[in-house]
Amino acid sequence: MAIVGDISSGHSFDPLAEVLPALTPSEAAIETNRCLYCFDAPCTQACPTHIDVPKFIKRISTGNLLGAAKTILDSNLLGATCARVCPVQELCEGACVLGKYHRPIEIGRLQRYALDSQTEDLFLPGPQTGRRIAVVGSGPAGLSCAGELARLGHSVVVFERKELPGGLSTYGIISLREPTEVALAEAKMIERLGVEFRFGVEPNPSELAATYDAVFLGVGMGTARLLSISGEEFVLDGLELIETSKLNPSKLTFGSEVVVIGAGNTAIDCATIAKKLGAERVTILYRRSESDMTAYQHEIDYARTEGIKFQFDIRPIRVDQVDGNGFALHCNEGLSESSFEIKVDQIIRAIGQEPPLNVHRTELGFVEVTNNFETNLPMVFAGGDCIRATGNASTVMAVQDGKLAAKSIHRALMGCQ
């Protein structure tokens, strides 16, 4: 029998452990009972995958955790990741009718509570159709698409260039928000639906299209953008830093002065990690104004509470190695030509990624797709970050893209609705 409230497990302090604690059964009970159980609920409308939020919350409240988990996963196979990484303030919780009077229901944490409670597989592969589909990329879009296709009875092979599945969830979301195990467990769940995974491969879409009945590209973004300044070789790449923080955190050490260049969520994540792992002063430098920052407001607020400083209208122009230790980062302020220098121990860049891959692209460089997520190549579909401009890309949008693309592929292959 489980002992409730056992605090004897004395594991050592992990500075990168998940920030938000799991809800206890009592906390979940209070939170579920606050939910009004709205009809045509705004939270469900606001969710890009349209999870029936009141339905799963009601199910938690009645003790039907299995049903709650199934309700979530039925709309969003990556519900466990989304419960942690979704900008809920902009989506479900931002739409909660109680926000006007009190505070919104903690939908994200309840979703996590429902899914954390489940260890069994909730779905079975559909009756086999005999169709074979290649999915490129095992990030949220790829896994969502692969899982939905498997539920529809198709044979799916996922090609992943890295060693582990999960894409951004595994490599790019800091473990303060989502532990790596959560993303890996989701990929395992998809695998148990009969999906085959091949790692360390980066196949050509056109060649795949020749051997598979359909192809889905969920390749995410391309390589990280460079500052293109002298001394670039002394600058650490933000995404690589986050990847190390997830897979080999013991390899990361920080000096006392750290500067992060950029103003998106990745920049905030890098700054947070530096701070958590011992940097005394962490400053985010951004070439534009505060209102131009692309990071979510709640992330910016969180960074400030962690003691991270921000400086705006600063353009880095050169990095010099300083004898002995550290670097000098030369910058211009605003439009002025006069430069100043900052003495730092580490410089991290997080200024976005190049658009991906050689498929027909939009002017912005993203893969161009129809409303049905089909690219210019026949039976090659795409979704997730690779089709979305900055600010419009998120894990949950990728999941929805993958899900809808799976339906399009199914329709195209089976000729039915």
Added chain:
Amino acid sequence: MSPNLSTEFAGIRSPNPFWLASAPPTNSGHQVDKAFEAGWGGAVWKTIGAPVLNVSNRYGAFHFAGQKMIGINNLELISDRPLAVNLREIAEVKRRWPDRAVIVSAMVESNFQAWKEIVQMIEDTGADGIELNYGCPHGMSERGMGSAVGQVPEYCEQITNWVAQVAHIPILVKLTPNVANIVEPAKAAVRGGANGISLINTLNSIMGIDLDTFEVSPSIGGKGGHGGYAGPAVKPIALHLTSAVASNEFLRSSAVPISAMGGISDWRDATEFLLLGATNVQVCTAAMHYGFRIIDDLCDGLSNWMSSKGFETISDFRGKSLPHISSFENLNLNFKAVARIDALKCISCNLCYVACNDTAHQCIDLYGPSGDRMLPGLDPERNGKYATQSLKPVPVVREDDCVGCRLCHNICPVEGCIEMVELKSTHEPITWAELIQKTPDVASDWEVMNQYRSEHDIHIH
């Protein structure tokens, strides 16, 4: 000047109308001392009498939607403390608290000698009154006591009569609600010589079933059974039974006061019972949930309410709601009210919409921000909090079709958002009783009924 909360019940005075009911909170001198220190006006000592043995897991609870214990049931018997200890402590408490009401509840075997002895012992303590427990629905009833007496008016009258023969202090009779018509045992008690009526005792109940063990909850070594049910969930039943006793012609003419109880949690509940004619009230479950300190707001809230209404004493408003109690046949059939939804207060939870359309009378529609009628359903193409704000539907009542059922008003989570608005009727008020006197066939012939309806603009689809 603050209002005077003091009451006199069958000659028993107390500084406020709040007595602790005969129950676990009044089990000992220690507890009653503490209660009086907190400010309770009186206490009905937990029933003393026949020797008993108790069991564990004796209180069950009904929790609802996160609210703990909106109902409690108990299998605890009358006091299991030795009779002599109880009697000594009662005497000590009464000596220490001369201004408070100390009533002793009693229950013994149904013979004159047993009752005579217990009455004399109680009187020797200096207690202000005696309450005859005819209510306990479990344990004692199997032994021919408690509700076994309260359910048979003849026994009720007989035992009350035995007590009245020997008692020199006021006799209260506590009634069980587990009867078809509570007025009969109440009348029997008055005929037997009761000076006051207490009601209600607990209701028969089974609190729940454990879905893992299939046992009754709470389980007493694998078994359980019905116990006495009380707490906030029973208040409406207690209000009804209080009004039934308070409105009865015979009981009114006998002027026997009522000590009302059943789910009183706060001063508002208490005031409702007083407005229905109770002379004072008794409280148990709320004290068991939160402690004796609740007396503070019971007194303060009542006092402030009385001030706001200009009442100086409790008798200024006692029974003021009784004239409003009626029966269906005397209600005005031409009274018409409809629901109106305040769009500015509406948070778009759509609970009124689904309730009205699924289970009531299908007269609420949804309108979009542009003023067009919307069908329910989500737009799968849109997401994000801004999309929901621009899609925000507002429910609107079609007043011509609204029958004024009040369901939407009852479930709306926003204070003051859905109000029931009275519509002026163009027809004279008429009751069912008046109507069937005038047109008897409306009750038996649909043709006649339809004729009446069309003449009175009543259109039901």
